[in-house]
Amino acid sequence: MIEFNKKSNTLEQTQYRYALQDVAEPNLYREIYSYDEVPKCAFNHRRVPMNPADEIWITDTTFRDGQQSRAPYTVEQIVTLFDYLHRLGGPNGIIRQTEFFLYSDKDKEAVYKCMERGYQFPEITSWIRASKTDFELAKQMGMKETGFLVSCSDYHIFNKLKMTRRQAMDSYLSVIKEAISVGIKPRCHLEDITRADFYGFVVPFALELRKLMDESGVPIKLRACDTMGYGVSYPGAALPRSVGGIIYGLRHHAGFPSELIEWHGHNDFYKAVCNSSTAWLYGCSSVNCSLLGIGERTGNTPLEAMVFEYASLRGTTDGMDTTVITEIAEYYEKELDYEIPPRTPFVGRHFNVTQAGIHADGLLKDEEIYNIFNTGKLLNRPIGVAITQTSGLAGIALWANNYFRLSGDALIDKKDERVAVIKEWIDAQYQTGRNTSISDKEMLKVIRELAPSLIP
Structure with missing residues (x-):
């Protein structure tokens, strides 16, 4: 079947619908990820078009992923950093959201204290376990959106969760329906997407989410998580490592709009910033970052880096107060006793x-x-x-x-x-x-x- 695509203004073939491939054995992409060798980067020379969204923005995970690799922040420190994020993001809210754990009493106190600030931006969101109880908790605390894991590679589905792809998909969908039933917008963390079977699981699952979104009228956000930092930005690189290919596929094959797609990158191979910028260029509205890049293992995409990437790509800071970055760096060193390597771009003592x-x-x-x-x-x-x-x-x-x-x-x-x-x-x-x-x-x-x- 051929249909006219109003987004691309071209006739396109739509006869193929990607269905779940419920394989008996996991696809671990051993030719790429042999484990005893450096991961290989394969090319198929298929190039997808750059198609930046009308609007792009930054989201923050300093109080979620950023707390998984350092001593927990105190409530006072969280509130201070939240104030910095608000000032840095400016009146246009370029730093759109920040996410919090809701596990402990301290987590909850920090959320309430930040809510008392009354800021429109960054919006406070949560990260919880995928359970009815936690969804009720998020609703009670006034969360409009919450994130949870929907691991999508066979490494996680088969080897960690001990499920089949069908079982994993059904489990995820049931949890997402629970979230919607209590009035929470789900943010689905597609964990380990750069080792996942994109057409055999990711797109079929996303299509089910799209159907559920259309039926319920509740927007569902996809966070493409490059959990191990395997993503690459090279034109013509093959899936599952191609960042451009992933974003294009979520938009073109799964039908998700840019504003509901978010990139979450890690820096294991020094590619976090480049991959996040690539996600923006290929149609992802949101990139998820942490202050100073602090996060699991080598860390996340540094938020301060994407502030300048935004200005570089858009030609304006759109109201962001970039001088706050220096205040944040000084706060980490003086108040949090965090040693920033002196030659770290933008924040190190000797960067200029x-x-x-x-x-x-x-x-x-x-x-x-x-x-x-x-x-x-x-x-x-x-x-x-x-x-x-x-x-x-x-x-x-x-x-x-x-x-x-x-x-x-x-x-x-x-x-x-x-x-x-x-x-x-x-x-x-x-x-x-x-x-x-x-x-x-x-x-x-x-x-x-x-x-x-x-x-x-």
Whole structure:
């Protein structure tokens, strides 16, 4: 049968409906995932079209997945971070939702405290066990939406749940119907989708969800979970690893609109950010992230990274206050005693700090030469310089200009004789075996002793 697709404005064949393949043995994709070897990336050279949604946004899992790999946050800390998320997301709610556990009394207290803030964004959602009791709890606490696992790979269905595909599907559908019956919008976490039989289970299951959604009138959200970080963004990559293929398939074959599709990525192979951006480009409205990328194993997609990916793809921050990212980083280090690797993009202490003399020389002339963007304006983090044996005269002059906040005619040039005096002291330090950078405190002390006139 051929029908006209109003979304693509083309005639398309629709005669094939993907049905559940209730296989006797699990399909573990052993040619790709042999376990004793690095996972292989296969290509079938089938390219699906990029089709970004009209609207894209960020959702947060700091208080759910982000709490599975660190000491639990206190209620006060959760509320403070929730405030930061609200400010960062801005009045347009680009950070649309954040999710909470509802297991313990502390979890519930944190939810109530955040609700008292009265923010429209981020919307508070929950993550619960797939049981009638927990659905009732979510409803009592005022949750409009809640998430739960609907594991979709045979690794989980056969080896963990000890079910067949038919049994798993029937079990999931019964739970989703329970959620709808108590007035909760389900968010189905398609766990381990990058090892799942996409046409043999994922699409048939999604089609059943689509039917249930049409019958009930209740929107059902699909969260495509790259649980092990296996997803790849390469054009022409084959399923089950193709991020573009997964999003295209959920939209085109299962008929889900972009606003009901969410990508949840992990960073096991350093691909979390790229895969999340790819999901946006191929039609997924929502990408799920955590602050600083803190999450299970190597972590989730860093939320702060997707703030800048959003601005890059859309050409605007749409009201987001990006300077809050620096406040969040400082809060983690000072209040939560969390050590951020210093060269972590956007949040590390040294992400825009140079140690190379040749770079410092360029920064002295024009900071755009070696700074990614105006970090002073967008992150309240002016460029910095760390003084080492390679900083040279330019590095010392740049340090002084930055530290003393000099501008215009007051700027110190690298040819200044006082800079040369300081450099002689620095060179002597490293000639006698020093192997650490020179702190701001040390620099200030030396300047006071050897070149006090540098101090304004």
